[in-house]
Amino acid sequence: MIDLPTSHVIILAMVLFILGLIGLLARRNILFMLMSVEIMLNAAGLVFVVGSSKWAEADGQLMFIFILSMAAAEVAVGLALILQFYKKFNTLDADAASNLKG
């Protein structure tokens, strides 16, 4: 059995994070922006899990569980915001809400 290099897993997590960041910056649909945030959170969780198995400690997986619960709460609030956004502007384009009320 060959040793699985930890650095390659971290490179994979970095690639996934950058893909999520590109999605967040390039897409203007607010639903896709939320999905990109999910991708980035998932990549961060991957780094925690690989750290957990490298040092044989449970701490990394615990951090992954907390990331998971944070992502769940974030998605619930984010989707409620998207619903209100769609009702108000009748579009999902994030640029439609570029002006603040004032």
Added chain:
Amino acid sequence: MIALFYIAAFVAVISTLMAITRFNAVHALIYLVVSLLSVAVIFYLLGAPFAAALEVIIYAGAIMVLLIFMVMMLHLGETSIQQEKQWLNWSVWLGPGFLSLILLVEMSYLLVVSNEPGEGLTVVDATQVGIALYGPYIITVELAAILLLAGIVGAYYLGQEKRRVLHRFLNQEDND
């Protein structure tokens, strides 16, 4: 062992790339589910079976269902039947289906042949995670519970319909 990791990593990168470049939200969500499943396979390879199960159940299950449900809610109207016909076209699920078939073959190979991680890595199973979770990390569990409660209350408050207050002489929106 190491080839399995590279195949799963390849599937993860391809499906994430497809997810952020689709124009249709449902197609993107299907690819995103495949991406999360491949990350779950990588967790299993890294010796974290509990995290892999949580990834499938909560991320690919609950959170993605919530997102798909929201897409369905936003597309109400005359065009929805036409759109669903388009979504159920076979060419739509061919790509994600092929990628998840790769993951299925990989997973069944892992389950049948070997379930030991690479040499530098150790399996951290659900028992150790549970002991640490309810031992030294109990305060963090409580904080996560408070966060989830805040999420529920926030989603309930933000998701409710705007009330319309009808006075006798004027019809104005209640601005709260």
